[in-house]
Amino acid sequence: MFNFQLTPDSFTINTIPVVFPISIEDLQAIIGNNFSTLKTKNNTLFTWNDLGVVTFSKDGKNIETLSLELERETYDFSPTHTFAGTFTFNDEDIISYYHKYEEKHIKLFEGDTTGALVLNNISAWFDVREDKVKAIELSIYKPYNRAEGIPKDKYVIPAVDEEVISFTDLGFKLSVIEELMYTQGLLSPKFDVHEFAKWYADREINLDEEGYEPIEEVTQYLKDFPVPKRLAQKLTEIYQDGGNAIYMNLIPFSGGEEDYWDIESVADAKHFPNLKKVTLCYAKDHILDDFEALGIEAEWL
Known part of the structure; x- marks a missing residue:
């Protein structure tokens, strides 16, 4: 033996x-x-x-x-x-x-x-x-490093040496990020919640357990993410859909039916002089009329 x-x-x-x-x-x-x-x-x-x-x-x-x-x-x-x-x-x-x-x-x-x-x-x-x-x-023994292969500064919010847009409405900002980051590729890094969860060092983010509700650290990151004013002219349209990348990265297992990211105010439209059309599915009832009052074509998805 x-x-x-x-x-x-x-x-x-x-x-x-x-x-x-x-x-x-x-x-x-x-x-x-x-x-x-x-x-x-x-x-x-x-x-x-x-x-x-x-x-x-x-x-x-x-x-x-x-x-x-x-x-x-x-x-x-x-x-x-x-x-x-x-x-x-x-x-x-x-x-x-x-x-x-x-x-x-x-x-x-x-x-x-x-x-x-x-x-x-x-x-x-x-x-x-x-x-x-x-x-x-x-x-x-090899310690597990869940962030292996991800640059240490990948999701560090950098100090910005140019003017940035100050948003008042998170839902509006998310729609802007969807267009400028995921559609036009003008904002980087392209946010990936699965990679972010591995990179985040302050605690372990378990998406299998937490991905059904807003995750505080993810929400805060997107709130803090800077959108330069120089890109404002690039936004001509907002198109909301349950399958938008920004929503899938904000709450991975939401199923696309959330009011958490509803647009509640059109005040941020003032930053985007070339915004001509919005297609909405995450917005309060009055938002459609509010956009139209600004001369922006608006419709529900």
Whole structure:
């Protein structure tokens, strides 16, 4: 029987220290050489059938990930037996520890709903399905960076050295952003709420849970977003539709039926001398007449 032990100071198998990546030769010396090999496009997998152990290697020589299989699977690389050894984490049974300390579960990647336990720069990720721990995967801990690949200043509101339009009505401003940012491409960066949620560092924005209602940080960003006065002449038409990109980015799962972004005042029309026509579906009842009173052609969608 094999005993895996992860402590603040070391990771050992039967008291022998293990450091990732570990060469296949060094691992053989610890757990034996009775394994099979499967090469895939991106990895070489070594399976110890009698131990319930599967390892993954990118170069076919050094192992980056070691998986203890606790439930039988039917993949080509799945061992014929499940892991029957012991595994202690901080001197406690690792599965008991995992269930006992949910607050210590650490997310390793986007969509990770089960999390890992981390100690001594090694992560033990839990593959949990139908409330059963199917496997535990061990590897070097790599902190999850949800903003990876997104420039740090992507959605930082910059200091503006030119005159900007001061809006009094959020609904009106959203319609202007729709036209100038998404249709004409004159405003940047083009706002993407999914990217913004990954980029935002002050807290984790969970769109799956929060995307049905206005998200405070998203709304504030769009309120603060500067629209230069020099672009005012470019706006000749406003066209509102439930599928407008601005609405889908403001409340991703709204379904398009909201009064949250209704235009309540036409006062901001004074900034746009070339605005000739508006097609509305998000506006208070009186707004159609108010636009027409300004000489702007107006109709309901």
